[in-house]
Amino acid sequence: MKIRRPRSRGGATKSPATSTSSAPGVAPRAPGAPAPRAPGGPAGAATPTAASGAAAAITQGSRRRRRGIWEDSLGRAAIRAAQVLLVLGLATVLVIGLRELKLLVIPILIVTILAAAMSPAVAFLRRHGWPNALATWATLIIGLGGLGTILWLVGREIRDESDQLVEGAESGLDQLQDYLATGPLGISEEQITAAREQLTEFLTSDTVQGGAIAGASAAIEVVAGTLLGIVILFFLLKDGRGIFGFFLRPLDEDVRPRVWRIGERSVTVLGGYVRGTAVVALVDAVVIGVALVILGVPLALPLATIVFLGAFIPLIGATLAGTLAALIALVANGPVTALIVVAVVIGVNQLEGDLLAPVVIGKALALHPLAILLALTAGTIVSGIIGALLAVPIAAVAWAALKEWRATDPDRGPDQMGDGGPGDDAVAAPARRPLRRRSVQ
Template sequence: MRIPDNSGARQAVPQTSAPTTLRTLLTDKLGWLGLRSAQILLALALVAVIVFILVQVKLVVIPVLIAIILASALSPVVGWLRRRGLSPIVATWVTLLTAIIVFGGIVTLIVVAVENQWSELATSASDGIDQLFTYLTEGPLAIDATQLEDFRDQGVEFLTSSQFGSGALAGAAAAGEFFTGLVLVIVILFFFLKDGDVIWKFFLSPFRGERLQRGRRIGTTSVRVLGGYVRGTAIVAFVDAAAIGIGLAILGVPLALPLAVIVFLASFIPLIGATVAGILAALVALVANGLVVALIVVGIVVLVNQLEGNFLQPVVMAQSLKLHPLVILVALTAGTVLAGIIGAVLAVPIAAVGWAIVKTWNEPGLSKQPALA
């Protein structure tokens, strides 16, 4: 009997799984997701630490940011004066002193207008408060007069308490920080206007090749976006302030000039600034001129905001601020939480510059050296 030879037959070899190693754990789908999550968390932690440090030294950081924005807006003036034959330092001094004189003139106009009309507004405010008290106690709400008197007494007690005194001391400290920051802004602005291109060139000196070109693109883009944003916002704010101020003057609302200036300054906070300033104007009109005039002021504010949002702003700001309103709202909220009203003003231009830098990060071509002067 012949025994068949099965040596050439295919033998079944049991399959064994590869041993689990650290490399396989990190390279499978779950490991890849874990690595990316850890990287994102690390990046967020780094950003949080940087933001925390910047907030701690905001007395220096905020003046630097304001000076950069103002230098970007004023750089065409300095450049124009240089092309007319003035030396860099003379052109810088002329531009800086002119800006200070204009700003000082605006502040002087506000103080004079408030001083001349303050007694009238105070009398109107007192009458308006009495009318409001009568409406609340005798009108449809029928609030108990005792409750209102208790509320008033609590307010008087707070104003005479030590807590209010500590708040006043805190306000004095804030005023000191304000003037310190103002001096820093002026000094830093002077050097940015005079030597902005030299300063940026110094920061780029360690880089070569594509990194150097990218740094130049970032500098050029930042100056262009910041300058365009400030100049465009100033145009929109001036139109808003002029329209609302003329309307207030025609209606005989007191403090029309200071309120117009407040509208101008508040317009640098997108979406909500001009609206809040318009509400303030309506409240002044309500106290001084009555309900009908206040409603007319509200109508003027709404009309001006609609014309600005639908016609003026898309034309003026089209090339300098291309952000979705939701992004602007988030930036405003974050800026307000971190640095108050100044943060709200600075948040949107910083966000606009950040987005412009992202878009131009890998853009080919050689950019000119950025010039803040």
């Protein structure tokens, strides 16, 4: 009778001789030892076959070819160009949207600049024990009252001397007509008469009348924007920190302190720019105004006021205002007086560019003249005179914000912002941790 050996659960049981046998030249494996594994692979993993290895190589090669379209220099340039176009498109949409909301946007921008310039006065009164509301009202009344007084004086001066200016303009035009007819240009009386008739026809046309209607509409917008701006200015002076802190609440805690520092730096730049420009503009207006009074040029006070306002447009504002003064001097007093006014304007511009501006507003502005010129051009194209007035401070704030974003100073929270006042606790100071240095590409 033949006896069968019992079978194990994993398969047929081998005899000890079979289980311990090994191929020739290979050391025998002890019973229970783990099976040898392929070099470089996990235990029990099978060595990939030639077919699977070839398939993997083909797949990796196709992936490399697909990525290679964008990894070369042309592909990277295409990606960068697409990013630039996307940013420009978003910026264009933003500018168009802001232009549609100009009745709201322009007053906000103007009063933000004014609030940055007037906030030190409010802080000074607070430090000397004034209540916050009383300090705000006092600063607002003094500032707006001074501006209103200047405008009233200018309007009265224009009203009192308008007749003299009209007579001088008529006399100057007659002299100009005689010079054109008898001078080297050789313009005939018929041509001068035709030009005058065309000018009269244009002034009485529907275009000018439509422009007058549009001007009335613009005046209504100016009044509405002024009232809105006064209200916004009051709240910014009274609780500017709290308002800014409210808008920072949705931000992450690691981003909030950096944005707070950007806001702090922007207020410093705006305030320094406005106060410094006001000092330079006051010097320009006083010097040119005194020269106009000495020379007997009419409308000296309005012209000095225009020079003061024009100085807020860097590079070209004071020059344009001085040119207007020279033209009025030419019409009212003759060419000699006009040449003297031109010489005074040139001297004042040299004094401003070489001494006053670098010392008073150089650190606050910190922009290259080419950047200022480009900003003025862009602002004028977008929003005319208002755009020219706002372009340079906006560009200065953008540049200061970019530098502050890349700063490596430790984080500073809202609890370290200047003067105390309402809104100090609007944003809790986040945990401080050092910022990583950003490399400039």
